[in-house]
Amino acid sequence: MLSNLGNILLFGSIFITLSIIYFAYQNIKERKFLIEKNLVYLSFFQITFIITSFLLLIFAFVFSDFSLLAVYQNSHTAKPIFYKIAGVWGNHEGSLLLWVNIMVIFSFLFFLFNYKLNKIYSLYTLLVQNILILGFLVFLISNSNPFFKILPIPSEGLGLNPILQDPALAIHPPLLYLGFVGSSIYFSAAMAAILSNSNGKNFASSIKVWVLISWSFQSLGIIVGSIWAYYELGWGGFWFWDPVENASLIPWFCMTSLVHSVLVLEKRNYLYNWVLILSIITFISSVTGTFLVRSGILNSVHTFANDPARGMYILIFLSLMIFFSFVIFFKRKINDNFYLEPISKETFILSNNWFMMFYLATVFIGTIYPIFTQVLYDTKISVGPPFYNSVIAPIIIPFLIMMAIGPRISWIKQKYNDFKSLIFILILSCAINFLIFTFLKSYNLLSNLIIISSLFLILHSLKDFIINSKTKSYYNLPSFLSHTGFGILMLFIILNHNFSKEYDLNIKVGETKKIDNIEIKFKDLKIEKRENYNAIIGDFNILDLNKNFQKNLNPEIRIYNNPQTLTFESAIKTNLQQDLYLTMSNIDGSDFYNVKFQIKPFMIWIWFAALLTASGGLLRIFLKK
Amino acid sequence: MKISFPKIISISLVAFSLIVFFLALNIEKRYSTEKIVGKSVDNFEIKFLNNDEVFKKQDLTNDKYYLINIWASWCLPCRKEHPILMTLKKENKLKIIGINFKDKKLNANNFLGELGNPYDFSLSDKDGTKSILFGVYGIPESILIDKKHKIIRKFIGPLNVKDFEDILQLVNEK
Amino acid sequence: MKNKFIIIFFYIFFIEPSAAETNKLESKIFKSLRCIVCQGQSIAESNSDFAQTIKIVVRDKIDQGDNEKEIYEFLAEKYGEWIIYKPKFNYINSLLWFSPYIVLVFGGLLIFKYLKRRKQ
Structure with missing residues (x-):
């Protein structure tokens, strides 16, 4: 029943999408002055159909309707209701339906906001966006149908992977999707702008808010994902340069570029071609990332059920998308003509884009290079954290400096005469660095420079903000938050990187081990039966002989039954200075437990700074001049 | 459409990447240890299972092929391949070295007592570190060494009838 | 001092x-x-x-x-x-290590080109 209803809704959506494409095309061809009401109605039907189908799937998960294959494979009656709902997008089929939902919602809202302002342009946007929607709907129905039936109906589901049963991970996919699926709308808008010969300024002001929305959610999605990785995966890290993380980072670099350069286009009507290129590659890189993740051609922590047919479909779709966007883009014969003054906001924004493209290139090449060596040379290589850290870290320094100076520079041209305060802030940064250095002991040259430049960014932004607030103008608050947040983020990441301590040891119950000045005592081991798993709970006592503090930590090994899985829960004690982080795992055929104990300074500040950075984007959406 | 340099570069780069992606879809992604094949065996010193003497690389003679089999009593697939090892024992151009992997001595001897002992040399690797020299990945694994002590084949997982025939063929060449 | x-x-x-x-x-x-x-x-x-x-x-x-x-x-x-x-620095991996910097230099030159136009 449910399955049939779902299928009807999906086929209905395909039919409506086709009609929208047809009517939009007719409208454009006839160059009518009024947009026919039927397009608005059709869009409304489309969004109703697609949201209903999504709600239907949620309904099926909540009430455990195992007649649907997707529910049977990913849910279980004993699961808490919150995770039943999260299970909807915790699998390939459901997440793809969410994907289509976001495309439709964005399409609908964009059309609603713009069709009265610029007719032909919004019709083209609607047309292109609906072609994309059609592509994903066909993919959904042909080989990833969430409403696929199974017979006979099983009485119990297989359950959701326990490491996915976590509040942070439940909201992580929707956030991320709002980000990179949302970027489809300015891909379509860019195509439309070219096809309708639309004016650069209009194009910029119509996509600006969408770029901000997608940037903010992409940032939040990435942050929530790494918070989850930090306390759930039990490795004590928060960024692993895993291919899947990279796949979310690449569109983020594009969006960050776009957030800045779209301002230049809006204010000065410069960089039109470049903004078009960025709009196009944001969505292309999102789909490329999806291809890399879902086709399973990369070895990663995130495993979706791999099916070569899926990979093939996305790849063909991707190729067509790239082909047509190239053709359309190269059709545009207009060359931008503009002049840049060395010291002007335009130049600084362009240099932001320059660094972003460097980071993007590094991450992209690092992610796909192993595929290339394997196909071309039959050699398997790994590109991991040491590569990214050593290539990217040095280039952070000039980036932070530019980021500090940029926001205060005015448009068109400025005589820079603020050298005094520049040097003062630089010396102040060095002095603070010196204090940190003597207080916390040595770190290397590169870390010194990054710390100085991030301090420079923080102090410079603060100074600018104080000067600005005298004039009671808070328009710059969002960029202040984001820039300062980013400076704090870099500062604490480097400090954390340099002063983290890690101990890896094998220990038995009742034993005490002493390393450096830390005593780790394995006091006890308990077994507890909980709602849907059994827990082996370790009782550890950490004694720091230097600072004389003592903490109890209780890591767990959880044994889940459906599906049969072991998970390792870390024990974390957080305070403003540092996190104490401890995990244990059993060693087969021995009484010993492998214990990883880590002292991670300033973790809470890293999360705070990252959220501060993202909050700037959200604030900008609501703050009007 | 006008043809220009940036156009050609960008189009060919993108096309090239897409082609590589297409090819990559059909490639074997699982890990294989074939890199070790063709290399000479490293020096090693491994204790015998039932006494404290050690077996070294120098103890390998130059007139025989060797099959190094890494096994454990707790490993179920090892049970499956055991009959094949027992049959290989009869082949007199081949000597079989068994490395007992992360196992208890008693359990290992029980296993051999129950199913028969195919090994000419029974060695023990209690913490698993010696087997790293042979690039062990997951047991059972078997490594075939020729008379010059070069690794010529590596089998991951239990030996099957086809592997058995391959071994016989390789051993009886020339 | x-x-x-x-x-x-x-x-x-x-x-x-x-x-x-x-x-x-x-x-x-x-x-x-x-x-x-x-x-x-x-x-x-x-x-x-x-x-x-x-x-x-x-x-x-x-x-x-x-x-x-x-x-x-x-x-x-x-x-x-x-x-x-x-990854080791060798023939196969050379592009991996170099190309990010090629992008960096190329991007810099491009921006520089736009700055210089003014003087003409």
Whole structure:
């Protein structure tokens, strides 16, 4: 029943999408002055159909309707209701339906906001966006149908992977999707702008808010994902340069570029071609990332059920998308003509884009290079954290400096005469660095420079903000938050990187081990039966002989039954200075437990700074001049 | 459409990447240890299972092929391949070295007592570190060494009838 | 006074952390090795049996006096380059290491070109 209803809704959506494409095309061809009401109605039907189908799937998960294959494979009656709902997008089929939902919602809202302002342009946007929607709907129905039936109906589901049963991970996919699926709308808008010969300024002001929305959610999605990785995966890290993380980072670099350069286009009507290129590659890189993740051609922590047919479909779709966007883009014969003054906001924004493209290139090449060596040379290589850290870290320094100076520079041209305060802030940064250095002991040259430049960014932004607030103008608050947040983020990441301590040891119950000045005592081991798993709970006592503090930590090994899985829960004690982080795992055929104990300074500040950075984007959406 | 340099570069780069992606879809992604094949065996010193003497690389003679089999009593697939090892024992151009992997001595001897002992040399690797020299990945694994002590084949997982025939063929060449 | 300041300044910059701490070296190596039986985890992160064994081997090698590079080479010989997270600098990998910087230089030149136009 449910399955049939779902299928009807999906086929209905395909039919409506086709009609929208047809009517939009007719409208454009006839160059009518009024947009026919039927397009608005059709869009409304489309969004109703697609949201209903999504709600239907949620309904099926909540009430455990195992007649649907997707529910049977990913849910279980004993699961808490919150995770039943999260299970909807915790699998390939459901997440793809969410994907289509976001495309439709964005399409609908964009059309609603713009069709009265610029007719032909919004019709083209609607047309292109609906072609994309059609592509994903066909993919959904042909080989990833969430409403696929199974017979006979099983009485119990297989359950959701326990490491996915976590509040942070439940909201992580929707956030991320709002980000990179949302970027489809300015891909379509860019195509439309070219096809309708639309004016650069209009194009910029119509996509600006969408770029901000997608940037903010992409940032939040990435942050929530790494918070989850930090306390759930039990490795004590928060960024692993895993291919899947990279796949979310690449569109983020594009969006960050776009957030800045779209301002230049809006204010000065410069960089039109470049903004078009960025709009196009944001969505292309999102789909490329999806291809890399879902086709399973990369070895990663995130495993979706791999099916070569899926990979093939996305790849063909991707190729067509790239082909047509190239053709359309190269059709545009207009060359931008503009002049840049060395010291002007335009130049600084362009240099932001320059660094972003460097980071993007590094991450992209690092992610796909192993595929290339394997196909071309039959050699398997790994590109991991040491590569990214050593290539990217040095280039952070000039980036932070530019980021500090940029926001205060005015448009068109400025005589820079603020050298005094520049040097003062630089010396102040060095002095603070010196204090940190003597207080916390040595770190290397590169870390010194990054710390100085991030301090420079923080102090410079603060100074600018104080000067600005005298004039009671808070328009710059969002960029202040984001820039300062980013400076704090870099500062604490480097400090954390340099002063983290890690101990890896094998220990038995009742034993005490002493390393450096830390005593780790394995006091006890308990077994507890909980709602849907059994827990082996370790009782550890950490004694720091230097600072004389003592903490109890209780890591767990959880044994889940459906599906049969072991998970390792870390024990974390957080305070403003540092996190104490401890995990244990059993060693087969021995009484010993492998214990990883880590002292991670300033973790809470890293999360705070990252959220501060993202909050700037959200604030900008609501703050009007 | 006008043809220009940036156009050609960008189009060919993108096309090239897409082609590589297409090819990559059909490639074997699982890990294989074939890199070790063709290399000479490293020096090693491994204790015998039932006494404290050690077996070294120098103890390998130059007139025989060797099959190094890494096994454990707790490993179920090892049970499956055991009959094949027992049959290989009869082949007199081949000597079989068994490395007992992360196992208890008693359990290992029980296993051999129950199913028969195919090994000419029974060695023990209690913490698993010696087997790293042979690039062990997951047991059972078997490594075939020729008379010059070069690794010529590596089998991951239990030996099957086809592997058995391959071994016989390789051993009886020339 | 000024000179003293400069000396302190450079002293801070060029000091390298004492890498002699075995513990630091150990965890650095663990982090730079892939646990090949796992899904995208390093040896430091993994709880697997394989990771346990590799840890013992690495510790033994450090005790024997092998340096970082020798340990990587030893493991790469046994398991292929797949096991090392920092790709070797060789012919095949040269593009991996160079191309990000090519992009950087190229981008810089492009911006520079637009700046120079003004003077014409």
